[in-house]
Amino acid sequence: MLHTFVAYVEDLPGVLTRVASLFRRLNINIISLTVGRSERAGLSRMTIVAEASAEAGHRIRASLFKLENVVDVDDIAQAPSVTRELALIKIAATPQNRGQIFDLAEVFRARIVDLTSESLIIEMTGVESKIEGLIEILREDEGRVLELCRSGKMTMRRGHHLSSVVRAMGVSEAESAEREAELAPDIVTGEVE
């Protein structure tokens, strides 16, 4: 199954290698990994998506915590969360046929962020399936997609958590959902999408 981990790591040289090396050692393929600054000074936030057996989640999380530079790890599992991906897609388009792309972008709520006489770039954020839908349609015209760049997933739990709260909530999802309710009954919101 797909596992999604959110990790807060120290923003230092070599930390990415340590995280990646852990997955390599466990012979687990990382499907996507995004890293960037977080709300906590000196800490980067990673979203790691990996394919592994259902039972592997516990060991991966426990092993991530054993890395000296890893401060927090959350196993998102099936918890209510928001996941987004960013894609940049460069399309071969002339002034004659770009109108069709504009329409498509409109439908998918994507944006055109670069325009030349031979090509344009579409920027799109959304859930994976939506991005894939757009790409699929664009690929129907052979040779039109010149370049494709995807960020990989970024994930955030819904509701009012600090990362440290998530950490205190510990291992199991059921448990964390329970405590979530205890901690902030009025803030845990339903699905909004």
Add this chain to the structure above:
Amino acid sequence: MGHKGNAKTKENASNANAAAPNADAADANAHLNTPTRLTGAEILWATLAGEGVTDVFGYPGGAILPAYDALRKFPVKHVLVRHEQGAAHMADGYARASGKVGVAVATSGPGATNLVTGIATAMLDSIPIVCITGNVSSKVLGTDAFQEVDITGITLPVTKHNFLVNKAEDLAKVLRHAFQIAKSGRPGPVLVDITKDAQQASAIFDFEAAKPRPYQPHPMLRVEESGLAEAAELIRNSKRPVILAGHGVMDSGAMEQVRTLAERAQIPVGLTLLGIGGFPMSHPLCLGMMGMHGESWVNHAIQEADLLIACGMRFDDRVTGKLTDYAMKAKKIHIEVDPAEINKNVKVDVALVGDLREVLEQLLPRIGTRNQGGRDGSVWLKTIEASKGAVTVRDIKNLPDLGHLYAAHVMHDLWRMTAGDAIIVTDVGQHQMWEAQYYKHEKPRTLITSGGLGTMGFALPAAIGAKIACPEKEVWVIAGDGGFQMTAAELATIVQEKIKINIAVINNGYLGMVRQWQEFFYERNYEATPLVSPDFVKLADAHGIPGRAVRKRSEVEAAVNEARSSTRAFLLNFMVEKEDSVYPMIPAGSALHEMIRRPEQDPLEETAEDK
């Protein structure tokens, strides 16, 4: 840095260090209280001294020279090894014998890579060591400069953590953090790579300010009320429980608690190889070593058990055999400090994730004695006793002397003559298993052996480290003729450091354990296992170490006496049976009960005739 005009011999230098630290050294200690400007090299030693380090094992070279130049000012004794692998194993042996952090030092490039086997050995057995390596100047890092290797990259998977330091001002902080990491939680090796310019630059040294943040236990430690209650319930209701005691018993200092649990609930105790010493072999509830070369009754007891209480052990494949057939009838309680070990190999019913001693302290009050309505273990204990059957007569004390010398004889006699009280440091192979079977360890830290990595060449250097950690203890190396040759160069270290250890080479003319596998599983195709060796007694002699060859059982006692009474190191070359095998044996991939038993006419088996 100035050249020392009057080159002192090592002996004088170390005496000076030990007897009367010179004025510089006194200063260095003063620096622990008053922030002072020091070079990185000085900060290195001052911090080590501040962490309580008195001995380090190392080998110099260009990139670590500034550190060596500053060494004379500090009350730290340096043992010059003959190969950096030896330095890492010595630091490891030092740590295993004393419980303190061992320290190894090496230069960049080949010096650093030579440490790797020793670091991996410490990693697999969770041994706290700190390895210091020099590296090229930070300005040329990453340029393939002379003797540059990416040692933090190379050792990443075999260290608990590692650091690259390129500023003198970071050094004290990093080193103190390294010590904290090495010894906290589940211990392990830490490497600190220090560029040459960081050693040469200067910075304010403030030992107190460099103190690491308080240690944060692993956030997934979890010992819940419900788990404790469930565990106690399982223990109370079990008919056939077995305690599996591992290395963690000693690491957490839970010897008393494990013993109390065993005695209170009348539960027999099986030991892992690294668990030996954590529970006295002579204890009536002690079953001995489990696993691949464990005695039949231990493995049978595990297979028949209805409850396993795993204490500080990790269900290694060498103790479980085939996982799908492992202890099928048993519920399992796993008490372990590393959450990543839970359900890794064996799925458990109750996990108590925390320090073993603390967990047992919480668990014990919930377990009553037999007359408090606790469990009555007598039936199960009798069943196990009965399963020992004929093998129990394997008391080889009175075995007839048929003119042959068996390794088991040597182990048994060594045990008897040292009253089981020596520190025994074994290498890897058949002799290692025989030692585990026949030398009955009663106390923690008396067996030092490479379990997880199974590193040949470990014994001699690890024993040097152990002796330096515990100078008052009798230390024996037990090594095979193969493994001994991997690090035999350290004989010279013994002489240079005037170390009294006894060395028993169990010389069977083969890479015996591999030969045994060839005998059992490869139609006796003895490819690359017959071994031509030098005369080890002459080799020792060439180093100025006395020795003796032993060919008969009748000669063992006198030879061991001679070695023990010698004030210098002594080597015994035991010329044992060449094609003897370790029994019982569970073939790799088989279940625990599918063991190859001792053959009927095994000369080690006592028969009525012999009596």
